[in-house]
Amino acid sequence: MGLLDGRRVVVVGASAGIGRSCAIEAVDEGAQVLMVARRAEKLTEVIETAGGGIPCAADIAKAGDHEKIAEAASQALGGIDLLLNCAAISPLKRFKDTTIEDWEHTLATNLIGAHQLVRHLHDLIAPRGIVAMMSSEIVGRWRSGLGVYGASKAAFEAMVEQWRTEYPGLRYTTIQIGSTVPTEFGTGFDPELLTELFEEWAKAGLAEVEFMDVDEVGKTLIGTFGTQLFHPSVGIEHMVVRTPSGVSGDTSNMLQGATENELIS
Numbered sequence: 001m002g003l004l005d006g007r008r009v010v011v012v013g014a015s016a017g018i019g020r021s022c023a024i025e026a027v028d029e030g031a032q033v034l035m036v037a038r039r040a041e042k043l044t045e046v047i048e049t050a051g052g053g054i055p056c057a058a059d060i061a062k063a064g065d066h067e068k069i070a071e072a073a074s075q076a077l078g079g080i081d082l083l084l085n086c087a088a089i090s091p092l093k094r095f096k097d098t099t100i101e102d103w104e105h106t107l108a109t110n111l112i113g114a115h116q117l118v119r120h121l122h123d124l125i126a127p128r129g130i131v132a133m134m135s136s137e138i139v140g141r142w143r144s145g146l147g148v149y150g151a152s153k154a155a156f157e158a159m160v161e162q163w164r165t166e167y168p169g170l171r172y173t174t175i176q177i178g179s180t181v182p183t184e185f186g187t188g189f190d191p192e193l194l195t196e197l198f199e200e201w202a203k204a205g206l207a208e209v210e211f212m213d214v215d216e217v218g219k220t221l222i223g224t225f226g227t228q229l230f231h232p233s234v235g236i237e238h239m240v241v242r243t244p245s246g247v248s249g250d251t252s253n254m255l256q257g258a259t260e261n262e263l264i265s
Contacts, residue, residue: 002030003226008077008126010034010069012060012085012117014053015042017183018134019086021218024050026082029226034073036060037087060087060113061105066120073124080125082225085114086134090149092189092197102148110152115159122167128232130171130225133160137178137242143206145197164237171228171235175221178242180212209245217241 009026013019015037026033027050035043040057047053056072058065073080089109091102118131125131135157138150157174164172186194201207220241228234 002028003223004029004031004082004229007031007081007226007229008034008073008079009082009084010036010073010077010080010121012036012069012083013087013134014046015039017086017185018177018180018214018217018221019084020046021215022084022086022222023053025215025218025222027052029222031082032077034069034076036069036072060085060117061108062113066113066116069117070120070124073121077124080121080129081229082130082132083118083121083125084132084134084221084225085117087113088134088136088149088153088185090146090152090185092145092186092193093148094145094193095147098148106148106152107155110149111155111159114156118163125170127169128171130173130228131160131163132173132175132221132225135174135176137176137240139176141206143197143204144200145193173225173236174238176238176240176242177217178212178240179208180214180217182214208243210243212241212243 004026007030009031011019011023011026011033014023014035019037023033023035023046033050033053034056035046035053036056036058037043038057038059040055043055043057047055054072054076056069058068060066087109089106091098091106093102114133133156135153136149138146139153139157142150160172160174198207224236228236
């Protein structure tokens with residue numbers, strides 16, 4: 001028997017990175033998994049790799065797609081035991097260079113889209129079901145160049161607290177994730193600016209000695225929530241998941257074993 005045999009799981013952001021690893025692990029543990037992401041072709045690849053799963057091509061930043069996800073979850077699963085939202089985007093810019101469009105685009109996914117996702121799936125979530133929302137260790141450990149992202153995730157965590165306040169019957173968890181490889185989070189970042197910012201992060205004590213492996217993170221998260229589902233009286237309100245190796249002022253550590261676009265969670 002798998003840890004999630006008979007469980008109904010929705011993973012948003014399932015086409016790449018931590019979401020992909022969680023989706024594959026959930027299938028491996030016996031769950032029925034609705035995999036949600038913008039790119040249908042990537043979802044097909046993940047399902048082939050996992051040997052199971054149900055695709056739902058949707059973008060939580062788009063009005064109308066939340067209803068699409070809810071309908072797919074209702075028809076394919078009949079209900080939800082675990083909702084895991086791993087979708088997030090960010091520009092890499094100095095704060096003075098940040099535009100209205102940067103704010104609107106980031107908040108549409110990281111905050112508004114996440115809220116609407118929970119809103120539309122809320123009535124499908126089983127009593128004592130788990131709503132796990134991926135945040136970032138950047139909250140409280142601010143980094144130059146990621147101001148919009150950090151602000152969106154701080155508001156995101158406040159939003160999860162509000163859900164918990166108004167609907168205490170469910171179990172809401174924010175997950176602050178440290179740097180993990182490989183992911184696609186930094187795709188599109190300016191390499192020159194990123195290299196410049198590495199130096200600043202190192203001086204601020206934010207340069208990790210090593211990075212977490214994305215598949216190990218996926219196994220850890222699914223293992224944790226799978227176990228929690230067997231214990232309905234236990235709520236995990238906040239998790240911090242980061243490498244135990246600490247930080248270093250040497251930026252070469254940040255580049256070892258990973259490309260620049262893989263370094264930010």
